[in-house]
Amino acid sequence: MLTDLLTLNFLESLLSGMMRISTPLLLAALGELITERGGVLNLGVEGTMLVGAFTGFVVSFYTGNLYVGICAAMVAGGLLSLLMAFMTCTLKLDQIVSGLALNIFGGGLAFYGYRVAFQNVGSKNLPTITTFDQVSIPVLSKIPVIGPVFFDQHLLTYVAILLVPLLAWFLYKTVPGLTLRCIGENPRAVDMRGIGVVRYQYGAVMFGGMMSGLAGAYLTEAAAGLFVPDIAAGRGWIAIAIVIFGGWRPIPILFAALFFGLLDSFQLQVQGIGIRFPYQILLALPYVLTILAIVLRGTRTGEPISLGIPYLREKS
Amino acid sequence: MKIGTLHLEKRTHVSWYVQGFSILIALAGAFGVGALLIMTTGASVGEAYAALFKGAFGSRNAFLETLVQSTPLILTGLAMVVAFRARVWNIGAEGQFFAGAMAAAWVSMTLHDDLSGPLLLAAVLVAAMLAGACWAMIAAYCKIRFNANIIIVTVMMNYIILFLLSYLLSNTWREPGSYFMQTARFERITYLPRFFSSRLHLGFFNALIASVLVYVLVWKTSLGYSIRAVGVNPVASQFKGIQIKRTILTVMLISGALAGLAGGGEIAGLQHRLRLDISTGYGYTGIIIALLGRLNPVGVALAAIFFGALVNGSTHMQIFTGVPVALVQSLQGIVLIFLLMSDVLTRYRIRRTPHAD
Numbered sequence: 001m002l003t004d005l006l007t008l009n010f011l012e013s014l015l016s017g018m019m020r021i022s023t024p025l026l027l028a029a030l031g032e033l034i035t036e037r038g039g040v041l042n043l044g045v046e047g048t049m050l051v052g053a054f055t056g057f058v059v060s061f062y063t064g065n066l067y068v069g070i071c072a073a074m075v076a077g078g079l080l081s082l083l084m085a086f087m088t089c090t091l092k093l094d095q096i097v098s099g100l101a102l103n104i105f106g107g108g109l110a111f112y113g114y115r116v117a118f119q120n121v122g123s124k125n126l127p128t129i130t131t132f133d134q135v136s137i138p139v140l141s142k143i144p145v146i147g148p149v150f151f152d153q154h155l156l157t158y159v160a161i162l163l164v165p166l167l168a169w170f171l172y173k174t175v176p177g178l179t180l181r182c183i184g185e186n187p188r189a190v191d192m193r194g195i196g197v198v199r200y201q202y203g204a205v206m207f208g209g210m211m212s213g214l215a216g217a218y219l220t221e222a223a224a225g226l227f228v229p230d231i232a233a234g235r236g237w238i239a240i241a242i243v244i245f246g247g248w249r250p251i252p253i254l255f256a257a258l259f260f261g262l263l264d265s266f267q268l269q270v271q272g273i274g275i276r277f278p279y280q281i282l283l284a285l286p287y288v289l290t291i292l293a294i295v296l297r298g299t300r301t302g303e304p305i306s307l308g309i310p311y312l313r314e315k316s
Numbered sequence: 317m318k319i320g321t322l323h324l325e326k327r328t329h330v331s332w333y334v335q336g337f338s339i340l341i342a343l344a345g346a347f348g349v350g351a352l353l354i355m356t357t358g359a360s361v362g363e364a365y366a367a368l369f370k371g372a373f374g375s376r377n378a379f380l381e382t383l384v385q386s387t388p389l390i391l392t393g394l395a396m397v398v399a400f401r402a403r404v405w406n407i408g409a410e411g412q413f414f415a416g417a418m419a420a421a422w423v424s425m426t427l428h429d430d431l432s433g434p435l436l437l438a439a440v441l442v443a444a445m446l447a448g449a450c451w452a453m454i455a456a457y458c459k460i461r462f463n464a465n466i467i468i469v470t471v472m473m474n475y476i477i478l479f480l481l482s483y484l485l486s487n488t489w490r491e492p493g494s495y496f497m498q499t500a501r502f503e504r505i506t507y508l509p510r511f512f513s514s515r516l517h518l519g520f521f522n523a524l525i526a527s528v529l530v531y532v533l534v535w536k537t538s539l540g541y542s543i544r545a546v547g548v549n550p551v552a553s554q555f556k557g558i559q560i561k562r563t564i565l566t567v568m569l570i571s572g573a574l575a576g577l578a579g580g581g582e583i584a585g586l587q588h589r590l591r592l593d594i595s596t597g598y599g600y601t602g603i604i605i606a607l608l609g610r611l612n613p614v615g616v617a618l619a620a621i622f623f624g625a626l627v628n629g630s631t632h633m634q635i636f637t638g639v640p641v642a643l644v645q646s647l648q649g650i651v652l653i654f655l656l657m658s659d660v661l662t663r664y665r666i667r668r669t670p671h672a673d
Contacts, residue, residue, distance in 0.1 A: 043467065047649075083653070091660045096405060096467070100603055101656060105649025108642065115640035116357050237471045244465060280486075284479035287472040294469060295462040 008145060014262070014269050015149040019157055020223065021268075022261025024049070024215040026160040028239035029246070029253050030167055031211025035081075036243060037171065038204030039184040041308040043099025044084055045212050046236025047106025050229075052077045052216025054110035057227040058117050060129050060220075069129075070156075070217050077213020078206045080106055085205040089198045092310035103236075111229045132156070132222045154222045156214070161254070168250040180204060184304030187311040197311055212236065238290050245293040247302035256293070263289055325667045335610060338658040342608075345654035350647050359637045371632020372625035378632075380514040384586065386617075386624025388413070388595070390523035391578035392602025393609060393616040394530045399571040400611055401534055403547040404564050408455055408470030409575040410599025411477040412448040416576025418481060419447030420583040421489070421499060421590040424506040432505060440506060440584045441522070441577060448576015449569045451477065456568035460561045474599065481592060489590065498591040508585040519581030523620075526574060527613040533570070534613075543567055575599060596627070597645070604652045623648065 028045050035042045055076035060069030080102065087098040118127050132154050141151040171177040180200055182190045187197045215235070220227050238260060246253030267282035327334075351361040372382050392409045399406035423436075423443045431439055455473055458464040482497065491500040508518040534540040545553035546563045554560055578598060587594050605623060609615030626648070630641045 087653070087656060091657060093656050093660065097607065098653075098656060100407070101649060101652040103649075104600060104604060105646065105653055108645030108647070108649045112353060112640060112642040112646045115642045116353075119638075119640075234471065234475050237468055241465075241468050241472075244468075278483050278487075280479040280483035284476045287475045287479075290472045291458065291464070291469050294464045295458050297464075 010269060010273075012145050012148055014265050015145070016153070017265030017268055018258060018261040019149060019153050020261070021264045022257040023154065023157045023160050024218045024223075024235055025239050025242060025260055026164075026254060026257040027156070027215040027218065028212045028236060029242040029257055030160070030163050030250065031208035031215075032239055032243050033246075033248060033250065033253060034167065034171075034180070034211075035204050035208030036248060036307055037184045037304055038180050038201045039187060039304055039306040039309065039311065040085070040088055040201055040205050041095045041099065042081065042084055042088075042102075042205060042208055043096060043240065044080070044102025044106060044236075045208075045239050046232050046234065047103035047110075048077045048080050048209050048212035049106075049216035049219070049232040049236045050110040051080050051106045052213030053220045053231050054113050054216075054227055055213070056217030057129065057220035058113065061117075061127060066129070066132055066221050069221055070214065073213040073217035073221075074210040075213070077209040077211070077216065079209075081205050081209020081212070082202075084209065085202045088310060089201045089205065092312060095308050095310070107229075110227075114227055114229065126226050126228075128226045129221065131225045154218070156218050156222055164250050164254045171250065176200075181304075183311075184306055187306055191311070191313060201311075212239075215239070234287060238286065241290045241294055244297050244303075247297070248304060249302065260286055260289065321668055323667055325665055327663055327665050330662050334662045338662045339608065339655065341658040341661070342651055342655035345658070346647055346651040349650050349654075350643065353643060353646060354639050357639050359639050364633055364637045364639045367633040367636045368626070368629040370629070372629030374632075377514055378628065380512055380516045382621065382625045382628045383520050384515045384517070384624070385628045386620040387517075387520045387523050387585070388578040388582050388598045389601055389605055389620035389623050390520075390617050391526060391574050391581065392598045393605035393620050394523075394526055394613060395571040395574035395578070396602045396606035397530060397609070397611050397613060397616055398534070398543070398574065399567055400606055401547050402543045402563060402567045403550075404459075404567050404571075405467045406452065406455070406470055406568060406571045407467050407603070408452060408473050408599070409571070409578075409602045410595060410597065411470070411474035412451050412572040412575035413579040413582075413595055413599050414474075414477045414481060415451035415572075416444035416448040416579030417583045417587075417590060417594055418477075418484070418579075419443040419576065420580035421502070424502040424584065425489075425499065428503040428506055436505060437508060437518075437584065441580050444576045444580020444583070445573040446576070448572040448574070448579065450572070451576070452568040452572025453565070456565045459568075460564060478592065481590070485590065485592065491589075496591070499589050501589050502583075506584060507588060508581070510585075515586065517581070517585030519585040522577065522581060524617065526577065527617050530574075531613040539563075539566065575602070601648060604648050607652060608655060 028049060032042060032045055052073040056069040056073035059072040060066050084098060084102050087093045088095045134152050135155050137151040141147040171181060179190060179195060183197055183200050191197050219231050224231060242253055242256045246256040264286050267285055270282060271279050354361045354364045371378060373379050392413060395409045420440045420443060423440045427439060451473060455466055455469045458469045459466040485497040489499045491498055510517045534543060542558045542563050545558055546560055550560055582594055583590060601623060605616055605619045609619040626644045630644045633639050634641045
């Protein structure tokens with residue numbers, strides 16, 4: 001059986017699984033990166049993903065159009081994070097508590113919405129949608145191994161990958177990006193230049209929420225084709241851990257997300273081959289690894305200095 | 317901020333009736349949004365809320381069942397009080413609840429021939445507390461030794477223990493021949509006594525005793541002083557000679573033990589067998605209960621009974637008006653959001669501006 005692990009086929013499915021699995025993690029993590037660079041710690045990623053997953057699913061189900069579902073999921077994620085922005089940036093509430101509240105609210109809302117939208121649904125007749133097809137890039141997708149892995153994926157996978165250099169350029173090469181990073185470090189300095197700190201933070205939080213919503217929509221519209229109440233299964237939290245592990249920088253975050261995807265893909269492949277090993281231990285691996293990653297990153301290098309601290313103008 | 321001769325002034329002290337008022341605003345707001353959610357189902361809001369109330373308090377048995385539902389919530393709420401007082405963000409009560417339930421199940425399955433009577437029941441509950449504390453200690457260790465983000469570690473631990481339980485329930489612990497992932501029903505001598513010919517079990521009274529003990533711990537002991545000091549100002553408390561790491565560890569152990577006791581109580585008092593669905597998110601609800609109860613044990617008991625009433629009444633509401641039970645989960649989140657927002661109002665007071673300026 002070990003020889004099964006060493007074939008090209010195995011490598012190919014392992015790596016394309018990695019791309020698929022890391023897509024929602026990367027989308028959510030990039031959103032959270034921007035949010036946290038603006039000094040706001042949004043722990044509501046998990047709840048926002050659930051709302052996005054539900055909205056994307058229900059809208060696609062009733063309109064029959066997956067793209068409308070994607071847009072709706074982003075709007076829903078944006079609205080939920082608008083609430084987060086209002087609580088933390090306008091009312092200056094504790095960001096940790098607000099984020100936890102958002103999680104509970106988002107999870108509850110998605111679950112309730114599902115029950116209202118699909119009454120009399122049991123485990124036998126779950127409503128489903130046809131998921132996104134893979135988008136093959138001409139010529140490139142024909143290259144052995146590399147082709148199927150990198151050039152025959154879901155549209156959102158390409159979007160997530162392309163966002164990495166785009167956001168890196170935004171953060172490090174543009175004035176708004178620099179301003180945002182400054183707000184995460186020293187909001188008073190930015191405020192003194194007459195730039196609206198709160199306005200930037202609203203933008204950052206809402207961008208994060210829209211990305212979380214998109215990540216959630218990927219789960220229902222590209223991966224599963226159905227909605228279950230705990231479909232995010234901790235991915236929102238793992239995305240937050242990826243931001244920490246990636247040291248709040250876009251490129252390391254990409255690799256951290258791919259690493260998590262690789263591990264999860266590996267356990268799926270091992271299960272598929274049928275090696276006798278308790279599958280629950282494999283399923284628990286990403287969560288154990290998250291803890292290890294957090295432990296390794298304990299010193300928190302790269303964390304925005306003002307992360308989690310509400311900016312109060314009158315306080316000196 | 318000034319409006320005419322009035323201006324807003326920051327309160328230096330928020331009295332208990334202002335805090336109570338802010339809770340009332342939060343509840344009113346939550347039930348208002350809840351009404352909108354009910355309307356989406358096409359049911360009548362009045363009827364739905366009436367059914368909810370009737371299901372929770374409509375009869376003696378309904379009220380006792382509300383107390384049954386509130387039992388685990390009191391304990392997970394208390395677990396959060398101890399942790400949050402020190403600003404230690406233990407979001408792992410859900411996992412610690414399961415650790416406690418698993419330990420209680422293990423003792424029930426293995427020691428029922430060796431021990432009997434109160435000794436056996438005590439062993440079940442003590443094992444639950446120990447297991448909850450041990451599970452919490454892993455996260456505490458990551459925090460103390462490596463300065464890891466305790467929120468993420470505790471959340472991950474919640475998922476990990478479910479896989480562990482799922483493994484046990486599909487192998488060694490599984491009831492022989494059962495279609496479901498569950499243990500066999502435990503021996504009768506492992507059951508906690510029940511009262512008033514209802515499902516109300518000893519666990520509820522344990523929870524009340526725990527409330528008193530947590531009150532004494534937090535406000536009447538030097539450890540409680542350290543806990544509150546670390547929560548208010550860790551730097552200053554360090555200068556006062558309080559060992560922060562040791563306080564964090566102690567807080568996590570107590571918090572985990574309380575959550576574990578909640579799990580053990582559910583097993584020994586109510587479920588009598590272990591399944592994957594014994595918790596409906598009690599650990600997470602504990603967070604809201606602790607905040608709604610103002611990190612105060614008496615408040616927590618009241619908030620838990622209120623949430624127990626919502627859970628209990630919602631079944632009645634679903635049967636008679638068709639509004640899904642899931643409404644309660646949304647309501648819980650909305651209550652918390654409104655509570656946080658109405659707290660901002662109570663931070664300020666309206667004063668008449670003196671004529672001098």
